[in-house]
Structure formats: C-alpha cells, structure tokens
Amino acid sequence: MNEQYLQTLGQQAKQASFALANLSSTQKSTLLNAIASSLTAAADEIVAANEQDVAAAKAAGLNQAMIDRLLLNHERLSGVIADIDNVVGLPDPIGREFDSRLLENGMRLCRRSVPLGVIGVIYEARPNVTVDIAVLALKTGNAVILRGGKETLNSNMAIAKVIRAAVASCGLPEDAVQLIDNPDRSLVTGLLKLDSYVDMIVPRGGDKLQRLCAEQATIPVILGGIGIxxxxxxxxxxxxxxxxxxxxxxxxxxxxxxxxxxxxxxxxxxxxxxxxxxxxxxxxxxxxxxxxxxxxxxxxxxxxxxxxxxxxxxxxxxxxxxxxxxxxxxxxxxxxxxxxxxxxxxxxxxxxxxxxxxxxxxxxxxxxxxxxxxTDGGQFGLGAEVAVSTQKLHARGPMGLEALTTYKWLAVGDYTARS
Amino acid sequence: MNEQYLQTLGQQAKQASFALANLSSTQKSTLLNAIASSLTAAADEIVAANEQDVAAAKAAGLNQAMIDRLLLNHERLSGVIADIDNVVGLPDPIGREFDSRLLENGMRLCRRSVPLGVIGVIYEARPNVTVDIAVLALKTGNAVILRGGKETLNSNMAIAKVIRAAVASCGLPEDAVQLIDNPDRSLVTGLLKLDSYVDMIVPRGGDKLQRLCAEQATIPVILGGIGIxxxxxxxxxxxxxxxxxxxxxxxxxxxxxxxxxxxxxxxxxxxxxxxxxxxxxxxxxxxxxxxxxxxxxxxxxxxxxxxxxxxxxxxxxxxxxxxxxxxxxxxxxxxxxxxxxxxxxxxxxxxxxxxxxxxxxxxxxxxxxxxxxxTDGGQFGLGAEVAVSTQKLHARGPMGLEALTTYKWLAVGDYTARS
CATH class of the missing domain: 3.40.309.10 (Aldehyde Dehydrogenase; Chain A, domain 2)
Known part of the structure; x- marks a missing residue:
C-alpha cells in the first residue's frame, strides 16, 4: 500500500515538474507572492496547528530545546513569510545559456540551466523548513516531495495545504508541492528508492539520517550538515x-x-x-x-x-x-x-x-x-540556503538556488549527420 | 580478507591523492608524458599480455565482437598512447578561482576548482579504458582505483604496472593508480561502499552494472551510458x-x-x-x-x-x-x-x-x-570523455575533465568573527 502511495506521489510530482520547468521568472514571482499572501491569511490556522504539535510534544516530555525548535508562533511565521520576499528578489537561475560555441561542422551548441525536476527533502521537526524548501524548489522550477519530522506533522499539514491551494490558485498543479503526511518510517526508505521520479534527495538531519540515505538511496543524495x-x-x-x-x-x-x-x-x-x-x-x-x-x-x-x-x-x-x-x-x-x-x-x-x-x-x-x-548560504551571499553539502559532487558547502538546477545541452544543426 | 584489502586500497589511494592535488600543470604534463613513454617502451609486454587474454577469450568461446573489443594490438596501443598527447594539451581545470567577492564584513571569498580526490571506475573488457581513465584522473589531480573486466585482467595488470612505475619515476606515489587485480565480484560491491576513501564511482557498463551501483553504492555514482x-x-x-x-x-x-x-x-x-x-x-x-x-x-x-x-x-x-x-x-x-x-x-x-x-x-x-x-565528449569539443552521464547531478551528458573536479570555498578575513 505504501509502495502504491509513493508511486502515485512520484508520478504526480514528475507530472507537476513539467508544468513548472518553463515558467517565466515573472510567473514564479507571482506564485511565490501568492504563497506568501496565503500563508499570511492562514496564519491563525497554522499557528493553531502548531499549538497542537507543541502540546503533544510537551505531553510526550520532549526537552525544551526540541520544543523551541518546533515552535511556530505568529512572530516566527511572519519571519518565515518575510523570507519569501527575499527569495522573490533573487535572480532566477533557470534558463541561463552558457558555453555556447559554433562547432566546425556548423552545429551550434550550448548548455542551458534547467530545473532538476523532482526534489525529495527529508527533515526534522522544524516547520519553517516546509515553507523554505517549498519556496526554493518552486523558485527554481522544481516539484518537491517533503517529509518532515512527525513532531510537526500538524503544522506541516496546515502549511502544505495552504501552499498547495496557492499553487492551484495560480493555475499550476498543486502536486508541485506534496507532503508525506503519514509518519510510517518505511515511507522514508521507500522515498529513497523512488528513482523513476525523484532526481535528488536532500536529507536535513543528523548523522543517522545521513547514513540511512547514503546506504538506502538509489537516488543521488546530497549529504551534509555534519561539521567536525x-x-x-x-x-x-x-x-x-x-x-x-x-x-x-x-x-x-x-x-x-x-x-x-x-x-x-x-x-x-x-x-x-x-x-x-x-x-x-x-x-x-x-x-x-x-x-x-x-x-x-x-x-x-x-x-x-x-x-x-x-x-x-x-x-x-x-x-x-x-x-x-x-x-x-x-x-x-x-x-x-x-x-x-x-x-x-x-x-x-x-x-x-x-x-x-x-x-x-x-x-x-x-x-x-x-x-x-x-559557512552559511546567507553569510556567503547566496541569498538562500538549501543545505550545507559535505560531499564533493554537484554542490559543496552552502547550497544556494544554483544547487537546485542542472543543465541540458542544446544543439542546433542543419540536418547534420556525424561523419 | 577482501574487506581489509579494500580498506588498504582506499587508504593508499586517499594518501596518494594528497600528493596529486597541488601538482602544477607542468608537473602533471611531465607525468603524463612519462606514462606515454613508458607505455611505448613496454608495448611488447602489453601486447603479449593482451594476447593471453585474447587466447583465453577464444578458448572460452567468446563471440567475435567481444574479442574485438578486448583486442589491444600494437596499432591500437599506439592510438591509445597518442591520445595521451591530446590530454596533455588540454587546459588544466584545477586551480581556477571563480565567484570571487569581497563581503561587507571585509572577508574575501572565492571558489577554487580542486580535484575530487579518489575516483573509482568500474568498466568492462576494454583495456584502452585502463589507460584513458588513469590519464584523465591524473590530469585532474585525482587518484584512481580501477576495476576492469576479468576478460582483460592480464592486459590491465601489464598496463597498470607500467603506469605505476612511471608515476613512481616522477617521484609521486604509485598508488595514485591502483588496479583491483582479483576477479572476485564481491570486490565490486565492496568498492561501492568504500565511502571513507572514494569520492565518486563511475560505472562504465551496461544496465546491470548501473543498477548494481545505484542500489549498492554508498558513494555518489555517476550513472550513464544507457541511451534510449x-x-x-x-x-x-x-x-x-x-x-x-x-x-x-x-x-x-x-x-x-x-x-x-x-x-x-x-x-x-x-x-x-x-x-x-x-x-x-x-x-x-x-x-x-x-x-x-x-x-x-x-x-x-x-x-x-x-x-x-x-x-x-x-x-x-x-x-x-x-x-x-x-x-x-x-x-x-x-x-x-x-x-x-x-x-x-x-x-x-x-x-x-x-x-x-x-x-x-x-x-x-x-x-x-x-x-x-x-552526444560525445570529442564531438562536443570537450577534448576527452570520462563517460556520458544520464543523471542530473554534478555532470550531465558527455563528461570532460571538469566532471572530475569539485571546488572548495576559500575565505580570507582579518580575525573576523560572525556578528
């Protein structure tokens, strides 16, 4: 059943990614602004959902540091929403053409920056990450599958509902942002193997999560966030x-x-x-x-x-x-x-x-x-931070928007055959 | 026992990688020229070793296409050695500094291209790959662990011996190039999990090998070479x-x-x-x-x-x-x-x-x-081809020398603390 659920999630994300890939910068800004407005309008609902999470965490005897991490009051939510403005203001990294050249056979070749497609992000009990990552993914034309900590499930569900509705209000597929809302841990392992649909996994969490991803994923993983x-x-x-x-x-x-x-x-x-x-x-x-x-x-x-x-x-x-x-x-x-x-x-x-x-x-x-x-995306002037990579492929150190892109080679010939 | 063998291999490769990382372009050219000369001098030995492989392949009833792929006669070997000259002539992608900027706090920040460190390459019965990959790895300051097809083990051992001696003759650690010379298949799976030492795995082979790497590796893998x-x-x-x-x-x-x-x-x-x-x-x-x-x-x-x-x-x-x-x-x-x-x-x-x-x-x-x-490194003007990537992270399509590099962030302050 989980298998089928994840397959559907993956298919929906892939399908949504096609609609996102060629949005103009203006369309993406409109989308992010709509999300910011919707979150502001739904602040009471979101804070109320978070209060449920906080109450449950207290009842479960979580320590103060944990509870502080999962707290999302009106003030913090305003900060998270204000950050969306910053992201809107960042240059759009998609659609840049580079390494253009005219080959000897007359074919014109270049590389164009394009979205990765579908990104899976696994993170712990910080509900602000739900907003941050969804916004960074959409800014770069990617669909995203989110899996947050079970301690903030109510907060995350409330946030995801608002974001999905905002996406739909812009005439885009709401499955651009999907949240795994079932705390079953086997869904994490399943997500790590969804390689027909997911292009990159970003685990934001401790050593155990990083290790799990390195060992189980059949999808490229950006390990990081562990600093000795x-x-x-x-x-x-x-x-x-x-x-x-x-x-x-x-x-x-x-x-x-x-x-x-x-x-x-x-x-x-x-x-x-x-x-x-x-x-x-x-x-x-x-x-x-x-x-x-x-x-x-x-x-x-x-x-x-x-x-x-x-x-x-x-x-x-x-x-x-x-x-x-x-x-x-x-x-x-x-x-x-x-x-x-x-x-x-x-x-x-x-x-x-x-x-x-x-x-x-x-x-x-x-x-x-x-x-x-x-060592931080903001301090390095990247304007945003997806994660801090400690591996060497694709992105290293603080990952900004560029890390959510890839490129494709485009070649234009005149019915050119290889000799 | 295999476990210990691989650990030693990995440690040796890592250690060698430190010696390679900061070689100047001239030093690397000298090294590659030494390899070319040594291969030329040892051509008879290498061809004789290959003749053993060809004879064994014929005795085992391998088809003509397979035998043709593993054949390395004097003419082909000369071609492979001539290609080393081309690589010597390519620009050195290491040590390039980019995205330099002066931050508001006075700290100067840039990215510098550096080698990946240790690369593991798994390939099939083409002995020319042993030379090609060793040369591309060394050109980019990387150590390499090679695992070729068992059908060309004699050829590969003869080639690796010559290359290692040439590396040593330049005062560099011969473990810059190591060949897994035991056909035991469990060594492949073991290599895929050697994440303390190996930074990237490049599988050059069919669907089955790609799938094995995606499923078993705890190291980032560049999948590729499958084109529908x-x-x-x-x-x-x-x-x-x-x-x-x-x-x-x-x-x-x-x-x-x-x-x-x-x-x-x-x-x-x-x-x-x-x-x-x-x-x-x-x-x-x-x-x-x-x-x-x-x-x-x-x-x-x-x-x-x-x-x-x-x-x-x-x-x-x-x-x-x-x-x-x-x-x-x-x-x-x-x-x-x-x-x-x-x-x-x-x-x-x-x-x-x-x-x-x-x-x-x-x-x-x-x-x-x-x-x-x-879709080919040579046709695209990259000067060399490590593989053709069909995944989206790090490198896409034909992978040239750039794909064997990463970058590090370098920051220079004046006893600067974060405020």
Whole structure:
C-alpha cells in the first residue's frame, strides 16, 4: 500500500515538474507572492496547528530545546513569510545559456540551466523548513516531495495545504508541492528508492539520517550538515585576536554544524596561549576535552582526556577538543583524519603558512583568520540556503538556488549527420 | 580478507591523492608524458599480455565482437598512447578561482576548482579504458582505483604496472593508480561502499552494472551510458534530408549509447514519408519494430509489433522502433515516458515547433535537425570523455575533465568573527 502511495506521489510530482520547468521568472514571482499572501491569511490556522504539535510534544516530555525548535508562533511565521520576499528578489537561475560555441561542422551548441525536476527533502521537526524548501524548489522550477519530522506533522499539514491551494490558485498543479503526511518510517526508505521520479534527495538531519540515505538511496543524495570543524592556531597567530575568533566559532551558536569542534595549537605557542584560551572558554561555560600535553599545561582545569573518538565527535554543544600539534603539517594531518569536510580555519599572520594550509586542506570551506561560523548560504551571499553539502559532487558547502538546477545541452544543426 | 584489502586500497589511494592535488600543470604534463613513454617502451609486454587474454577469450568461446573489443594490438596501443598527447594539451581545470567577492564584513571569498580526490571506475573488457581513465584522473589531480573486466585482467595488470612505475619515476606515489587485480565480484560491491576513501564511482557498463551501483553504492555514482534515443519527424521536416540524419543516427555505429532507438513520425506526413524511410532503413539492414498504424502503412514490410517493452529497449543493434504520433505533444509525451534522458532530436523547419521541443524535452542532449550520434565528449569539443552521464547531478551528458573536479570555498578575513 505504501509502495502504491509513493508511486502515485512520484508520478504526480514528475507530472507537476513539467508544468513548472518553463515558467517565466515573472510567473514564479507571482506564485511565490501568492504563497506568501496565503500563508499570511492562514496564519491563525497554522499557528493553531502548531499549538497542537507543541502540546503533544510537551505531553510526550520532549526537552525544551526540541520544543523551541518546533515552535511556530505568529512572530516566527511572519519571519518565515518575510523570507519569501527575499527569495522573490533573487535572480532566477533557470534558463541561463552558457558555453555556447559554433562547432566546425556548423552545429551550434550550448548548455542551458534547467530545473532538476523532482526534489525529495527529508527533515526534522522544524516547520519553517516546509515553507523554505517549498519556496526554493518552486523558485527554481522544481516539484518537491517533503517529509518532515512527525513532531510537526500538524503544522506541516496546515502549511502544505495552504501552499498547495496557492499553487492551484495560480493555475499550476498543486502536486508541485506534496507532503508525506503519514509518519510510517518505511515511507522514508521507500522515498529513497523512488528513482523513476525523484532526481535528488536532500536529507536535513543528523548523522543517522545521513547514513540511512547514503546506504538506502538509489537516488543521488546530497549529504551534509555534519561539521567536525577545526581551527589551527599557528605559531604566527595574533593570540589575543585569535581568542575572539575561537570564542565566536564555539560559543555563538554551539548547536549548528559550522560551530567549532577542535582547536589545534602549535606547540611553540601552547604554553603561552593555552592558559589564556582555557580561561576565556571556561568563562563562557565551555567544557574542555584535551590531549595529554594540554592537560599538563593546564593543571588548574578539569580536562577530559581526548581520544580518537572524541576528536571524531561533532559536539553540537559547549564542549571543545584541544590538541597541541608539532607543526602545521601535524595540524593538517589531524584535520585530514578527523574532519567531516565541512569547515576548517587557520589563524596566522604568516603568509606561507596560510597558503600552505589553504592549499592542503580540502574541506568545503577553508578560512584564513576567520570564524568557521561563516559557512552559511546567507553569510556567503547566496541569498538562500538549501543545505550545507559535505560531499564533493554537484554542490559543496552552502547550497544556494544554483544547487537546485542542472543543465541540458542544446544543439542546433542543419540536418547534420556525424561523419 | 577482501574487506581489509579494500580498506588498504582506499587508504593508499586517499594518501596518494594528497600528493596529486597541488601538482602544477607542468608537473602533471611531465607525468603524463612519462606514462606515454613508458607505455611505448613496454608495448611488447602489453601486447603479449593482451594476447593471453585474447587466447583465453577464444578458448572460452567468446563471440567475435567481444574479442574485438578486448583486442589491444600494437596499432591500437599506439592510438591509445597518442591520445595521451591530446590530454596533455588540454587546459588544466584545477586551480581556477571563480565567484570571487569581497563581503561587507571585509572577508574575501572565492571558489577554487580542486580535484575530487579518489575516483573509482568500474568498466568492462576494454583495456584502452585502463589507460584513458588513469590519464584523465591524473590530469585532474585525482587518484584512481580501477576495476576492469576479468576478460582483460592480464592486459590491465601489464598496463597498470607500467603506469605505476612511471608515476613512481616522477617521484609521486604509485598508488595514485591502483588496479583491483582479483576477479572476485564481491570486490565490486565492496568498492561501492568504500565511502571513507572514494569520492565518486563511475560505472562504465551496461544496465546491470548501473543498477548494481545505484542500489549498492554508498558513494555518489555517476550513472550513464544507457541511451534510449528518440528522433521526432515533425510535419514541417524536410523529409529527404531527415532520412540521411535518421540513417546516420541508427546505422553509423548501432552498438553505442547515442545511436537512435525510436523514430516518432507526425501523422500528417506518415503516409508520405514512412515508405521512403522504411526502404532506406531496410536497405541498410535495419529491422523495423512499429506501432499498429505503422504496420498498416507499410504492408510490404515484415514489421514486429511494438510494445511498451520494445519502446523501453536500448537496441544496441540494427533495430529501430517506429511510432506515428498525433502531434508534437504526443511525441514529447512518448519521450518523457520512455527516454533514458540521454539524447533526443526533432527534425523540423518550423521554428515554433523546434523551440517547443527543445524547451519541453529535458534530456542531457536535445537536438534540432541533427543526429543523436553527436552526444560525445570529442564531438562536443570537450577534448576527452570520462563517460556520458544520464543523471542530473554534478555532470550531465558527455563528461570532460571538469566532471572530475569539485571546488572548495576559500575565505580570507582579518580575525573576523560572525556578528
């Protein structure tokens, strides 16, 4: 039964994608504006549905952080709707022609950017994602199948209903946006194998979800959002200013993927610098997990012994790993071993060291003298963020609208045959 | 044991990839020239190894087409080595910086093209692929793990030995190129799950191999090389010239993925045109598989009845499907249902029809008045061809050197924290 349900969902999405693929930029703006207006008009219904979800979450004893994530009150909903305006204002990435050339046989060849077709997005209990992703998909002429967390099912159903009606009001197929409204987990595995209809899967969630997608999907998946991020304090770093950057990277928003996980400190400055850094970190409530040499240098602190396992952990909390390294190459070797390929930084005033680090470290984002917290579509000026990719194909790092497009080759001949 | 073997292979490839990633274009040219010289010097050994494979294939009763595919005599080997020169001459796609911008906070941001890292390529019994892929991987600074068909194991081992020695002679790690020299099939499945080390899998083979990779891989896979290609003869087509293009697309090399599989004919010209077309096709030995209306129009021909299954078949032989369609939208609908997303063409002198078809048909390559046989890296001017992708992520259609690269974001601040 689930099989048939998913097949139908896929067919409907594919069919809808044909109607979306060649909309003009103006038509897409009209559509997004209609969605914004409809969401505004339906705000009471949506907030009421969310209240049901929040009440159920409280009754189920979910923790405060979870409940905060799934909360969608009037203020937050207004923010989400305001973001639609921003997306309307972004350049339309579809229909761009590039690499045009006239071949020797007289055939004219170019590539044209086109929508991917159908995108499947699997995400956790954040109802704002339902709006964000639907809007980004439609802006790029894609149909989308959404699968949100079961904790926000009522919110998501209310939002999807409004969006689908808005799509229909513009004379477009409402199946451009479909929500899997059955919490059965086998539907996730089924969606991952719907390769006749779905062109890309974006999992927005933790390690377990990413792994499930990597293992089960027969559709290309954009893995991402897991950041074991490193910052290397070189012997030529300005130490006082380094502390500000490290605190920013670790403390500003510890629960996100671009937050700092491990500091690597050149041994030439470790004795001088670590006491200052440790004081600054602990003053912010950060727990220290250090290598043996770190513990020796900081006898006054309660430092947990670091292991390969702790260096492989994305903390997502006020914990930080500290390791003293013999030199920059030891720092690079550590990063190559433990990084998830998300964001790494070097702090130094030595141009040779900076160049070496930026050449040799191959993560999605590599920083010189800046916080890893910048790895974000908004901060990078992409105007929107679909996800942060930590794989190397198709899109890397913050994914903007461009990541929801592909291209086709167009060739114009004069009844031209290959000789 | 296989598990450990593959882990070691993966680790070695990853380690080698670090040494390759920042080679200059000159260093890479020197490397490729060394490989070309070494292959030339070892031609006798390689041809002798290939003779063993050919003898074994004959003893095993393989058909002539198979034996021809795996044959690597002195002449063919010279051609393969000459192709290395062409690759040396191509622009180096690595190290290009693009999308540079100065952000409002003073941070400078750009993207830089970098190698993917480690590429796994699984292919059938064509020993030339061993050279081609190794050379393209090294040109783009990637390490490669090769898994060829068991029928050419001796040839591949001889070639890999020479290439690895040439790599070492340039002071680079020989594990930049590794060949899985054990025909055990479980090594293929194991390779597909080596996601800690391998960044991309390229399967070059038939439907079964593609399906195995889609289902088993936990690594991103570039599916491709399966072409159910269509040509639509519009009512406004120049019919005589259309025949030449159709014959070219079907007959020139029927065993390849860009060969034509199905002709769709507008019903307004079917009665006039089909007798001419059928005569031309059968004169070339092409077998006709037609819809009911086609059979009625061609009573003099022995036409097999077309089914959904036959329209879903990539013929790879001198067989062609023929269907009469009511109009251009019926042609587009047929293509959407049966195409593998490889190559489609319209033949027409009507600009409106041409535009409609090229907008609405979303395959990797869409042609106006040209043969589908042009879907090829060489024909498209890419200078090389890794494979032909029929999926939409990362690379679409003929994959040149660019498809073996990714990018990283580089950001330079002044101890910049996110506010």
């Amino acid at each position: 991020c490193h910052m290397y304090v070189d012997k030529a770093a300005e130490l006082e200013r380094s502390t500000d950057v490290i605190i920013n990277a670790k403390v500003q928003r510890p629960t996100v993927c671009n937050a700092l996980d491990t500091v690597l400190v050149h041994e030439a400055v470790a004795a001088d610098y670590l006491p200052t850094l440790a004081a600054a970190l602990t003053a912010q409530g950060v727990k220290l997990v250090g290598c043996e040499a770190t513990s020796k240098l900081l006898p006054a602190y309660d430092i947990e012994a670091a292991t390969d396992e702790s260096f492989s952990t994305e903390w997502l909390s006020l914990t930080i790993g500290i390791k003293i390294v013999a030199d920059i190459d030891a720092a690079i070797a550590h990063i190559r071993q433990f990084s998830s390929g998300h964001s790494e930084a070097i702090l130094t005033d030595d141009i040779a060291a900076a160049t070496h680090f930026m050449n040799e470290v191959n993560s999605a984002a590599v920083y010189l003298n800046a916080s890893t917290r910048f | 290609c269509h040509m639509y003869v519009d009512k406004a087509a120049e019919l005589e010239r259309s025949t030449d293009v159709i014959i070219n697309a079907k007959v020139q090399r029927p065993t390849v993925c860009n060969a034509l599989d199905t002709v769709l004919v507008h019903e307004a010209v079917a009665a006039d045109y089909l007798p001419t077309l059928a005569a031309a096709l059968t004169a070339q030995g092409v077998k006709l598989v037609g819809c009911e209306a086609t059979s009625k129009l061609l009573p003099a021909y022995d036409i097999e009845a077309a089914t959904d299954e036959s329209f879903s078949t990539e013929w790879l032989s001198l067989t062609i499907g023929i269907k009469i369609v009511a109009d251009i939208d019926a042609a587009i609908a047929h293509i959407r249902q049966f195409s593998s997303g490889h190559s489609e063409a319209i033949l027409t002198d009507d600009i409106a029809a041409a535009t409609h078809f090229m907008n609405e048909v979303n395959s990797a390559a869409v042609y106006l008045n040209a043969s589908t046989r042009f």
